[in-house]
Amino acid sequence: xxxxxxxxxxxxxxxxxxxxxxxxxxxxxxxxxxxxxxxxxxxxxxxxxxxxxxxxxxxxxxxxxxxxxxxxxxxxxxxxxxxxxxxxxxxxxxxxxxxxxxxxxxxxxxxxxxxxxxxxxxxxxxxxxxxxxxxxxxxxxxxxxxxxxxxxxxxxxxxxxxxxxxxxxxxxxxxxxxxxxxxxxxxxxxxxxxxxxxxxxxxxxxxxxxxxxxxxxxxxxxxxxxxxxxxxxxxxxxxxxxxxxxxxxxxxxxxxxxxxxxxxxxxxxxxxxxxxxxxxxxxxxxxxxxxxxxxxxxxxxxxxxxxxxxxxxxxxxxxxxxxxxxxxxxxxxxxxxxx
Amino acid sequence: xxxxxxxxxxxxxxxxxxxxxxxxxxxxxxxxxxxxxxxxxxxxxxxxxxxxxxxxxxxxxxxxxxxxxxxxxxxxxxxxxxxxxxxxxxxxxxxxxxxxxxxxxxxxxxxxxxxxxxxxxxxxxxxxxxxxxxxxxxxxxxxxxxxxxxxxxxxxxxxxxxxxxxxxxxxxxxxxxxxxxxxxxxxxxxxxxxxxxxxxxxxxxxxxxxxxxxxxxxxxxxxxxxxxxxxxxxxxxxxxxxxxxxxxxxxxxxxxxxxxxxxxxxxxxxxxxxxxxxxxxxxxxxxxxxxxxxxxxxxxxxxxxxxxxxxxxxxxxxxxxxxxxxxxxxxxxxxxxxx
DNA sequence: CTGAAAGCGCTTACAG
DNA sequence: CTGAAAGCGCTTACAG
Numbered sequence: 001x002x003x004x005x006x007x008x009x010x011x012x013x014x015x016x017x018x019x020x021x022x023x024x025x026x027x028x029x030x031x032x033x034x035x036x037x038x039x040x041x042x043x044x045x046x047x048x049x050x051x052x053x054x055x056x057x058x059x060x061x062x063x064x065x066x067x068x069x070x071x072x073x074x075x076x077x078x079x080x081x082x083x084x085x086x087x088x089x090x091x092x093x094x095x096x097x098x099x100x101x102x103x104x105x106x107x108x109x110x111x112x113x114x115x116x117x118x119x120x121x122x123x124x125x126x127x128x129x130x131x132x133x134x135x136x137x138x139x140x141x142x143x144x145x146x147x148x149x150x151x152x153x154x155x156x157x158x159x160x161x162x163x164x165x166x167x168x169x170x171x172x173x174x175x176x177x178x179x180x181x182x183x184x185x186x187x188x189x190x191x192x193x194x195x196x197x198x199x200x201x202x203x204x205x206x207x208x209x210x211x212x213x214x215x216x217x218x219x220x221x222x223x224x225x226x227x228x229x230x231x232x233x234x235x236x237x238x239x240x241x242x243x244x245x246x247x248x249x250x251x252x253x254x255x256x257x258x259x260x261x262x263x264x265x266x267x268x269x270x271x272x273x274x275x276x277x278x279x280x281x282x283x284x285x286x287x288x289x290x291x292x293x294x295x296x297x298x299x300x301x302x303x304x305x306x307x308x309x310x311x312x313x314x315x316x317x318x319x320x321x322x323x324x325x326x327x328x329x330x331x332x333x334x335x336x337x338x339x
Numbered sequence: 340x341x342x343x344x345x346x347x348x349x350x351x352x353x354x355x356x357x358x359x360x361x362x363x364x365x366x367x368x369x370x371x372x373x374x375x376x377x378x379x380x381x382x383x384x385x386x387x388x389x390x391x392x393x394x395x396x397x398x399x400x401x402x403x404x405x406x407x408x409x410x411x412x413x414x415x416x417x418x419x420x421x422x423x424x425x426x427x428x429x430x431x432x433x434x435x436x437x438x439x440x441x442x443x444x445x446x447x448x449x450x451x452x453x454x455x456x457x458x459x460x461x462x463x464x465x466x467x468x469x470x471x472x473x474x475x476x477x478x479x480x481x482x483x484x485x486x487x488x489x490x491x492x493x494x495x496x497x498x499x500x501x502x503x504x505x506x507x508x509x510x511x512x513x514x515x516x517x518x519x520x521x522x523x524x525x526x527x528x529x530x531x532x533x534x535x536x537x538x539x540x541x542x543x544x545x546x547x548x549x550x551x552x553x554x555x556x557x558x559x560x561x562x563x564x565x566x567x568x569x570x571x572x573x574x575x576x577x578x579x580x581x582x583x584x585x586x587x588x589x590x591x592x593x594x595x596x597x598x599x600x601x602x603x604x605x606x607x608x609x610x611x612x613x614x615x616x617x618x619x620x621x622x623x624x625x626x627x628x629x630x631x632x633x634x635x636x637x638x639x640x641x642x643x644x645x646x647x648x649x650x651x652x653x654x655x656x657x658x659x660x661x662x663x664x665x666x667x668x669x670x671x672x673x674x675x676x677x678x
Numbered sequence: 679c680t681g682a683a684a685g686c687g688c689t690t691a692c693a694g
Numbered sequence: 695c696t697g698a699a700a701g702c703g704c705t706t707a708c709a710g
Contacts, residue, residue, distance in 0.1 A: 008703060019681045024705060031706085034679055051458045055403065056703035058394045059686045066441070066461075073427055080419035088412055091444045100461055102405070102441050105430045119390045122405075122439055227624030259598040285566030347687060358697045363689060370690085373695055395687035398702045 007050045016044060027052060066102045067094050067308060068123035070114060072130055073105040081251075081280050082297055083129065086151060089301025090127060097309050099124075111140055118144050125308045127151065130194065147311040151304050153195050160311060162304045162323070166196050169293035169325040170203025170277050171210075174247060176327060178207060180335050182245035182273050184217040186238035188231075188257065189249030192222055200249050200277050217241065224253060231256040232263075239266070245273040245333075251280040251292070258286055258332075274332040288331035295325050346389045355383060366391060405441045406433050406647060407462035409453060411469055412444040420590075420619050421636055422468065425490060428640025429466060436648050438463075450475055457483050464647045466490065469533065486650040490643050492534050499650060501643045501662070505535050508632035508664040509542025509616050510549075513586060515666060517546060519674050521584035521612050523556040525577035527570075527596065528588030531561055539588050539616050556580065563592060570595040571602075578605070584612040584672075590619040590631070597625060597671075613671040627670035634664050 005011075013020045018037065025031040026041035044050070058064050069090060075083060087101075094101050102123055106113030114137055117123060125147040128137060138159055141148045149160040177185060187204050189197050201220065208215050219241045221234045235257055238246055246261075248254035254276035261268055268274045268288055276283055279294035299321045310316050344350075352359045357376065364370040365380035383389070397403050408429060414422060426440075433440050441462055445452030453476055456462060464486040467476060477498055480487045488499040516524060526543050528536050540559065547554045558580045560573045574596055577585055585600075587593035593615035600607055607613045607627060615622055618633035638660045649655050 009705095010703080020704080021681055021683095021706080022679090025680090028705085032679055037679080051460070053398075053703050054459050054461055055394060055397045056686090057705075059392075059398050059688085060703080060705040062686070064394065069442075071426075073430075075423065080423065084414065084419065087410075087442070088444050091412075091442065095443070095455070100441050100443070100459065102439050103408075103426070103430065104434070104439070105427050116434070120393050120439065121390070122393055225624075227621065228626050229624055232626065259601065262598065262602045282566065285564075285568055287567050287571065348689095349687080359688080360690080360697055360699095361695090364696090367689085371695055376695080392687050395702090396689075398704085399687080399689040401702070 005048075007048055009052070012041065012044060012048075012050060016040060064122055064124050065099050066123045067099050067305065068117045068126040069101055069103045070117070070126060070128050071103055071105045073107050075130075079130075082278075085297035086129065086301035086304070089298040089303075090305045092298075093302050093305035093309070097314055099309070111136055114140060118146050125149075125312050127304050127308055147308065149304050149308045149311070151300065153199060160307050162300055162307060164295045164297070164300055164323060165325050166199040166277070167203040167206075169295070169327070170200040171207045172203075172325075173275055173277060173291075173293050173327050174204045174207035175211065176329075177245055177247065177273060177275060177333065178211050178213055180273070180333065182333075183213055184241070184243045185245040185247050186218065186234075186241065186243045187220045187247050187249070188224055188234050188238070188253055189220075189222045190224055190226070190253065197222065197249060203277075204247065218243070226252045226256065228256055228259070232260045235260040235264070239264070243272065245275070248274070248276045250278040251276050251283050254290060254292070255282050255286065258290065268332050269334050270336060279328060284328075284330070286332075288334075291330045291333040292328055293325050294328050296321075296323070299323060344387075346387055348391065351380065351383060351387075351389060355379060403461055403463050404438050405462045406438050406644065407456045407465040408440055408442045409456070409465060409467050410442055410444045412446050414469075418469075421617075424636035425468065425640035425643070428637040428642075429644045431637075432641050432644035432648070436653055438648070450479055453479060457485050464488075464651050466643050466647055486647065488643050488647045488650070490639065492538060499646050501639055501646060503634045503636070503639055503662060504664050505538040505616070506542040506545075508634070508666070509539040510546045511542075511664075512614055512616060512630075512632050512666050513543045513546035514550065515668075516584055516586065516612060516614060516672065517550050517552055519612065519672065521672075522552055523580070523582045524584040524586050525557065525573075525580065525582045526559045526586050526588070527563055527573050527577070527592055528559075528561045529563055529565070529592065536561065536588060543586065557582070565591045565595065567595055567598070571599045574599040574603070578603070582611065584614070587613070587615045589617040590615050590622050593629060593631070594621050594625065597629065607671050608673050609675060618667060623667075623669070625671075627673075630669045630672040631667055632664050633667050635660075635662070638662060 009020050009023050012023050022033060022037060023041050025033045026038040054065060071083060091101050104113045104117055127149055129151045149162060151162055153163050154161045191197060219238060221237060224230050224234050231253060246257055248257055258274060266272055274290055276290055276292035279292040283290040283292050300323060303320050303323060306316055306320055348359050348362050351362050361372060361376060362380050364372045365377040393404060410422060430440050443452045443456055465480060466488055468490045488501060490501055492502050493500045530536060558577060560576060563569050563573050570592060585596055587596055597613060605611055613629055615629055615631035618631040622629040622631050639662060642659050642662060645655055645659055
């Protein structure tokens with residue numbers, strides 16, 4: 001196997017009898033250059049598989065062509081598929097604009113990981129996920145003039161944000177249940193420290209208000225961890241309250257609820273209707289399949305990437321994808337014929 | 340808020356009345372330099388919070404201080420916690436040696452993502468996970484003289500590898516079950532295209548051989564997807580075969596099996612013993628808690644990082660952590676007193 | 679339309 | 695022990 005020569009811009013200039021400037025211009029498309037010259041250069045590059053040295057370019061332009069992605073080190077089962085899809089969307093769009101994605105995993109509490117990322121100057125911008133826990137982080141990034149976008153809700157209008165329509169979806173799914181005659185619903189969810197919990201709760205409440213139905217018999221049970229024991233307790237509380245439906249804030253809790261109900265010989269949907277405010281494979285292939293609100297999280301990551309690239313001055317030729325949701329009705333909420 | 344001056348190495352040299360060379364040497368610790376001079380430089384740096392420009396350093400040294408991590412874009416629920424822990428370990432060790440982690444998510448089938456990573460020259464080395472699916476990738480990286488380590492098993496002795504002791508753990512857990520008198524076990528697992536499936540299968544078989552017990556009544560059921568319907572079918576097959584125990588290859592399948600057994604009013608551990616060859620939270624907090632083989636996957640990622648850094652010529656002062664496993668016995672395999 | 683030259687912020691032989 | 699100078703591989707005013 002022959003060692004293939006690694007061309008530098010100098011070599012190309014020499015071989016073609018032009019200046020480095022010209023070669024550089026042909027590649028970047030910036031600055032005036034003769035059509036024929038450009039084509040000669042591009043042909044040579046193509047033929048010899050020339051790849052510009054990104055590091056050198058970085059130094060000259062003071063730009064890294066890297067996006068930083070900050071992931072919480074302690075994310076839990078519920079969030080796996082969310083983060084995976086997000087990362088997938090971000091990576092894809094980054095690649096399209098010739099950026100790379102640099103990750104750091106930090107515990108939400110302290111700034112040190114973010115600090116390190118900023119100080120190292122290896123990224124042009126940052127994508128924060130679930131960073132809302134600590135308002136220090138956005139403040140710090142602003143101060144450092146580091147462009148960033150947040151995945152999730154934010155109260156600060158200055159902050160660029162992308163988010164799933166959690167509240168809207170929650171409201172719609174709740175309303176559908178109400179219209180189906182399910183008026184005594186339990187709402188089961190995880191930690192309140194995540195803003196998404198609040199959003200979903202708000203949607204739930206608004207659906208009741210909008211339809212003039214009292215929430216008196218609809219217990220809200222939060223802070224449920226993802227384990228069978230905790231969920232069982234919540235389910236028992238719900239059953240004691242005499243509910244006719246259970247709405248779960250996420251797919252993991254929902255799958256556990258399903259399993260608890262089976263154990264108690266409570267039939268879904270005959271005795272109780274069941275639905276989830278976050279969809280995943282595990283719900284679709286359950287028995288019965290479970291009604292849920294479906295989001296396209298990869299698209300969410302995609303848009304986060306686009307917004308950041310836009311903020312970095314990249315010319316975005318594509319439209320941002322609309323972030324919507326669909327309520328997918330499955331058997332778990334079917335109203336039986338006899339009703 | 341005052342704009343803080345961003346110092347360059349030139350500024351420091353000027354302020355201190357020494358040369359850039361000297362400053363550089365004080366920082367890197369390479370080359371001879373007077374103790375007092377070094378301390379003056381370091382003090383200045385500390386005081387003014389000077390951060391060397393990593394990109395400039397990269398260009399001068401032809402080294403990026405980035406590790407590339409290739410993740411499959413299509414990894415599934417079963418693998419979430421595995422990858423998360425791995426990433427966590429890798430990021431942590433990278434940070435300790437002042438490296439960053441750059442990720443790309445590619446579909447296992449084609450090389451294009453790996454190619455891109457290599458050609459962009461933004462990483463010094465690469466960590467492959469589950470890359471074994473395509474032997475082209477290691478071959479390509481070797482050809483390009485890009486250092487890499489593989490997370491997972493490999494037949495090629497030239498390849499640097501880290502892996503959990505899946506076979507050993509499987510053998511031990513199986514043997515423990517056999518010793519408990521559970522001789523008719525079903526082994527339930529996912530896709531055979533993952534080498535880990537084979538490792539776990541091999542451990543299972545060896546435990547039987549070692550103890551001189553026939554596998555005649557111990558059905559092996561593979562290619563099970565992570566959904567209730569598929570798992571239910573497998574469980575039914577196992578029950579028809581009259582098994583007294585079920586060994587699951589991973590935690591997701593195991594949780595589903597548990598739920599199926601409940602539905603069928605099969606009691607664990609009284610009627611059937613249940614155990615998993617991969618541990619996770621969801622097993623510990625199940626009811627009953629489920630016996631399983633526990634691995635420290637973060638440590639695995641940690642070691643992958645260390646091995647790569649070592650291959651990159653970094654001086655590793657710490658020992659690699661021993662990769663072991665523990666069989667955690669929980670109630671799901673308890674032998675009742677009456678037996 | 680094209681090129682010579684300076685510059686990006688470091689490192690590192692080489693000489694002293 | 696210390697420094698002047700060249701070099702890493704690009705980009706980009708500036709001049710023509």
